[in-house]
Amino acid sequence: MTTLNHTGVSHTVFRLLGVPGLEDQHVWISIPFIISYIIALLGNSLLIFIICTRHSLHEPMHLFLCMLAGADIILSTSTVPQALAIFWFHAEEISLNRCITQLFFIHSTFISESGILLVIAFDRYIAICYPLRYTTILTHSLIAKIGGTIFLRSYGTIFPIIFLLRRLTFCKSNILLNTGCKHIVLAHVSCNDIQVNIWYGFFVLMSTVVLDIVLIFISYVLILHAVFRIPSQDAHHKALNTCGSHVCVIILFYGPGIFTTLTQRFGHHIAPHIHVLLANVSILVPPMMNPIIYGIKTKQIRDQVVHVLFAK
Template sequence: MNMAIANSTVISHTFFYLLGIPGLEDQHIWISIPFFTSYVIVLLGNSLLIFIVVTDHSLHEPMYIFLCLLAGLDIGLSTITVPKALTIFWFNSGEISLYGCITQLFFIHSTFIAESGILLVMAFDRYVAICYPLRYTTILTPSVIVKTSVAVFLRSVATIFPIIFLLKRLTFCKNNLLPHTYCEHIGLAKYACASIRVNIWYGIFVLLITVVLDIILIVTSYCMILHAIFHIPSQDTRRKALNTCGSHICVISLFYIPGIFTVLVQRFGRQIPAHVHILMANVCMLAPPVMNPIIYGIKTKEIRDRVSHLLFQRQR
């Protein structure tokens, strides 16, 4: 009788251990160097971008306001993931509570979806600016900008919030060693004793109604944008419009393509070592926040001129 009770008793893990990059433990110190360097670039580059937009009243336009929001999200996404990864690499301190893990993955997923939403809004901004230039200020009013931004953040929170309860209902008794540098939904759920079919299907549903839908709408908007651009008679105006959209297209590509590639590799490249998957997942998290301010700084004349002005003043 006592044996039966003991066997039926399931102890749920309340703490987990992030292992970093299994198989490359002896390289953790060297791997931490690009992580730390990238994080510094993210903080400095995006903070500078926000500072320039906030302090320069000539940049208080919808495109730059949305760019400011994107830079803030980039800082948030990196701060959620990189410091914990560095503690693993430097101090082998991967312990994290179940609620800490759920909190981390909630902010990671919601921030990622919010970034996708901001990129969609920026595509709509470019569509209005190029296809309806005379109505630009009447369509994208300050009220519309605020409501759109709030809607983006509410969507990200509302779609990810149920995951908290989907994970809290599970009992984790298989293992408490997570081979990763950060927590993510299915990566944590697969250690549950019970079926996680609901988690899997809900994760697919969220992906479809957010990121996949955003990609479809962004591609559609840019097809219309390019159609309008190539019907502009003036070559100078056409070149300026293409240059304005070029930075946004680079950022969109940098945000979505690595993620799509990672999903395809995870689905069809099961013979690839686990540490390669983990490194790719981290690249997807770090590359956009690092490159976004660089791309906009190089390709956007107004921001480039403002940075040059600040540097020139400092030299004087």
């Protein structure tokens, strides 16, 4: 497809180059993509099935895990099939409408996952600091309201981006150096001033993900303060063990994302394909590892998985 640069001509179809500079390695790069996607689909689907069908798992913590698994499936499905189509079939073309739809689901689902991780931290705080009031505080009605608030926040904050992108004229280039559509990547190929897009993106980041990280940190400071006031060493171990899987998931979710953001901001000398691969790691790894971590670390879920998979 010829790239046009005439002022006033706005592209409605774009080319996703996949991993720029490594086009001849796309088939090999697709292997970890398809493996992670299969594991994410199977693991999270199994987690949702077990939690929904086992009444004993209808506790607040497990219901939040069910929300997290659903968000993981949406995040993976929003990104990996598009990347595989590029790697296997050279299906590089994507319409502007599809591009905006994809980035809407990627960004909103990422914010949803961040909100769910914050709620799980709150859940652990209540369970450890107020164990006798745990079920009376986190009722099913409150859980439903929390879930609705999380998704309304994520979709509400990302929805204006649709209009911020729609107002732009894409006349610089129709080539996107990525495996999928991202807000700023798409905005950068426009001819207009994108300061509003940049500042709104910064506002969304600070008011959602960064705020969630701060509140999660505060939650765990309070949890540790409460744990170390307990005289029994066994109680220490039990309380910290209930938070272990959540801490692992937090590190896997925020760690690659923070590292990717820092490399994009300060690593201007780093090759473009490194930026693209790092950005994909932050989307591929958490959905794949979350059900594995919770399946191994949470005894109730582990027992039910064994029963479902290996019962006669």
